[in-house]
Amino acid sequence: MRTPLLFRVYVAATALLTPFVAWFEVRRLRRAGFPAMRAHEKLGNASAPRTGSGPLIWFHTASVGESPSVLSLIHSMGRMLPRAQFLITSGTPASARVVSERMPPRSVHQFSPVDASGPVRRFLAHWRPSAAIFAESELQPLMLCRTRARGTAMALVNAGLSSNSAKFWSGRPETAAFILDVFDLILTRDDEMAGKMVDMNAPVERVARGIDFRFLSDPLPSDPAVTARIRAALRGRPVWVAASTHRGEEEIILAAHQALLKQHPDLMLILVPHDHKRSDDIAAQITSAGIAFATHSRNEKPGDGHSAYLADTPGETGSWYALTEIVFLGGSLVPEGGTNPFEVAQAGAAVLSGRHVTEFEEVFADMTTRGAAVFTTDAEDLAGEVHEMLSNTPYRAQAVSAAEDFVRGRQDQLDQIARRLIRALDLEQTH
Numbered sequence: 258m259r260t261p262l263l264f265r266v267y268v269a270a271t272a273l274l275t276p277f278v279a280w281f282e283v284r285r286l287r288r289a290g291f292p293a294m295r296a297h298e299k300l301g302n303a304s305a306p307r308t309g310s311g312p313l314i315w316f317h318t319a320s321v322g323e324s325p326s327v328l329s330l331i332h333s334m335g336r337m338l339p340r341a342q343f344l345i346t347s348g349t350p351a352s353a354r355v356v357s358e359r360m361p362p363r364s365v366h367q368f369s370p371v372d373a374s375g376p377v378r379r380f381l382a383h384w385r386p387s388a389a390i391f392a393e394s395e396l397q398p399l400m401l402c403r404t405r406a407r408g409t410a411m412a413l414v415n416a417g418l419s420s421n422s423a424k425f426w427s428g429r430p431e432t433a434a435f436i437l438d439v440f441d442l443i444l445t446r447d448d449e450m451a452g453k454m455v456d457m458n459a460p461v462e463r464v465a466r467g468i469d470f471r472f473l474s475d476p477l478p479s480d481p482a483v484t485a486r487i488r489a490a491l492r493g494r495p496v497w498v499a500a501s502t503h504r505g506e507e508e509i510i511l512a513a514h515q516a517l518l519k520q521h522p523d524l525m526l527i528l529v530p531h532d533h534k535r536s537d538d539i540a541a542q543i544t545s546a547g548i549a550f551a552t553h554s555r556n557e558k559p560g561d562g563h564s565a566y567l568a569d570t571p572g573e574t575g576s577w578y579a580l581t582e583i584v585f586l587g588g589s590l591v592p593e594g595g596t597n598p599f600e601v602a603q604a605g606a607a608v609l610s611g612r613h614v615t616e617f618e619e620v621f622a623d624m625t626t627r628g629a630a631v632f633t634t635d636a637e638d639l640a641g642e643v644h645e646m647l648s649n650t651p652y653r654a655q656a657v658s659a660a661e662d663f664v665r666g667r668q669d670q671l672d673q674i675a676r677r678l679i680r681a682l683d684l685e686q687t688h
Contacts (some may be wrong), residue, residue: 261431261432263432267398268374272374275371279371279376291353298369299371307383313385314331315346316343316390318391319347319352319393326392328345334678342363345364358478359475359478369400387410388409388410391412410684412682414467427456437454437458441463445466446466446469448466483576487576496525496583497525497527498526498528498581498583499527499528500574501587502529502588503591506587507530508542511548516636517640520644527577529574530569539567549564554570595615597617597620598629599667602661609630
């Protein structure tokens with residue numbers, strides 16, 4: 258296929274801009290606390306060796322949003338390809354930290370190189386990937402084309418370009434066809450995106466609907482020591498968790514908890530705010546509600562006189578999920594788009610949520626149909642649903658069982674995607 262003029266212009270422009278972009282990216286990572294060796298990964302300079310005698314499968318994800326789901330796919334492919342090594346690249350400090358916390362076996366993380374000739378050339382020369390799987394919402398043309406030029410088998414998964422990006426590429430059909438032709442397989446989030454990919458001149462025979470990987474992340478990490486410490490302090494008291502709460506939701510949750518305490522006086526609420534920097538504000542709200550509480554960031558434990566526990570430290574949500582079978586997910590009583598319920602289901606808990614779940618509409622629809630999730634609308638409704646789950650053991654057990662069945666079904670889908678990728682990228686002979 259003839260190289261489009263727009264692509265040649267892009268390559269020339271990146272050559273001119275590379276020093277400035279590289280300086281900015283390196284500076285950003287250094288400010289985020291990464292050492293110089295790691296920050297220079299943005300220039301294509303590897304900070305780790307290429308190890309193992311098996312194939313190296315490269316997974317690229319743009320940001321923290323895609324990273325957890327990519328790790329689930331790596332776990333699945335790793336079981337099927339026990340000799341394979343995995344390289345995970347991403348572009349942001351937050352995504353690097355997520356990956357480091359949940360690193361799959363036989364895997365290494367690097368920051369993705371700047372999309373320019375020099376950094377991409379150095380990156381590919383060092384890592385020499387056998388196959389490359391991209392999971393992102395924006396395309397990096399030079400990286401894609403240079404990878405394909407080396408003869409690397411390539412796939413695009415969870416394809417879901419932003420509306421602006423899709424509009425841009427649809428208006429440049431020759432360049433879009435040139436770039437999308439690099440992929441041996443394109444798996445989209447849904448049928449609508451599959452149609453958009455075809456409209457953008459992606460090869461029709463290589464486009465298929467996959468699944469939305471955002472709902473297939475690995476279980477949240479938990480600290481057994483933290484969980485054991487708090488469980489011992491609670492001494493068998495019933496617990497419900499309100500996680501990822503946003504401004505405007507805490508007062509509703511606290512009102513529900515006040516009502517619940519009249520029927521369940523030993524009930525403990527573990528409140529996990531979305532923004533941990535709001536801890537002082539939330540503490541003031543709990544005090545105003547007349548609820549005695551302890552605060553995790555102060556190394557306090559919930560005692561007999563406490564009815565709430567403010568879990569205000571980042572990265573420990575999985576530890577709180579391990580303490581209960583009843584979880585309310587915030588960002589849903591106010592229009593924030595909701596919170597991923599899959600992680601709660603993986604922890605073996607039933608899901609309660611408000612109805613503002615636009616970011617997770619599909620997965621909530623499936624879970625509510627199965628009885629694994631329940632919508633609530635206000636403090637009275639929330640208190641009633643938590644009371645029912647606390648008082649009616651068969652009802653709670655059915656909801657938890659439905660959540661576990663939902664997780665098993667999604668894992669089966671993930672394994673099917675893994676097997677399809679192994680076939681499409683000709684990795685079947687490498688296991």
